[in-house]
Amino acid sequence: MDLSRRLRSRGHRVTPQRKAVLEVLQENEGVPLDPEAVFELTRERHAGIGLATVYRTLELFRDLGVVLRVHLHEGSQHYEINTGGHHHHMVCVSCGSVDEFDGCVVDDLEESIREDSDFVVTSHCLSLFGYCPACLTAR
Amino acid sequence: MDLSRRLRSRGHRVTPQRKAVLEVLQENEGVPLDPEAVFELTRERHAGIGLATVYRTLELFRDLGVVLRVHLHEGSQHYEINTGGHHHHMVCVSCGSVDEFDGCVVDDLEESIREDSDFVVTSHCLSLFGYCPACLTAR
């Protein structure tokens, strides 16, 4: 398993809790989950896990590049498995559902920023808000 | 004063606290401030103001379209005066300073989303992260 290698190479230990959290994230590829949701889902496969462990695990995974932190509009942080593909999210302001979209235009923007200013852009954060098809038809 | 008109037209009252908060925001045009910072700055002109009043005032101003809420990467919410001009922010990950940039590319993206999917985009959130000129030369 790739996780084991990544953990051990940095002096971390492989624990059932970490494996369980990883499995939950993998099963929910493309669905950003908040720590509470990860906690609930992980409990189903590792009953005794504590919420603090989930927080610590998500932070560690982020450090290792295993997960990405997603900034949705409000409330708590969300995490999703890092598949390597660059994408952003469309968030429905009515039902809260989240869709991915590829084809990020910010690369072009970063280019023009690089030309127009002395600011060096290393990353960005982009989310779109609006109404998903289901909520549109429901109105 | 425009604020008075906007407040009264919605049945709100004009108070010295609200005027003071507005002045602070106007003096810091282009600088997103968090509630704590607004609180500290407003205290300099209206000593007795409470933090809760600042929160309530910022929320009211947002409702009235007087301020915009800015989503920087971490921590608390930030607010800045709404000048009507659409722009986004470049945040220095080293010193935390914030610069504006105009020329939002997301309009094009919203266009292509509209063609490619059934999701209707009504707003978006974009921030760039990197290093400001000062921090670059300091390295």
Added chain:
DNA sequence: GTTACTGCAAACCGTTTGCACTAGA
């Protein structure tokens, strides 16, 4: 055997809320 990791509970911090008092209209 050593020490990283865990679960628990308490602490923390930004934000919201209930309430009695104050002041704008």
Added chain:
DNA sequence: TCTAGTGCAAACGGTTTGCAGTAAC
């Protein structure tokens, strides 16, 4: 006068932290 607005302190909710016990290596 009437009721929106205020300051205060307590409550709230997501997150972090200290610690003693547990388990990976």
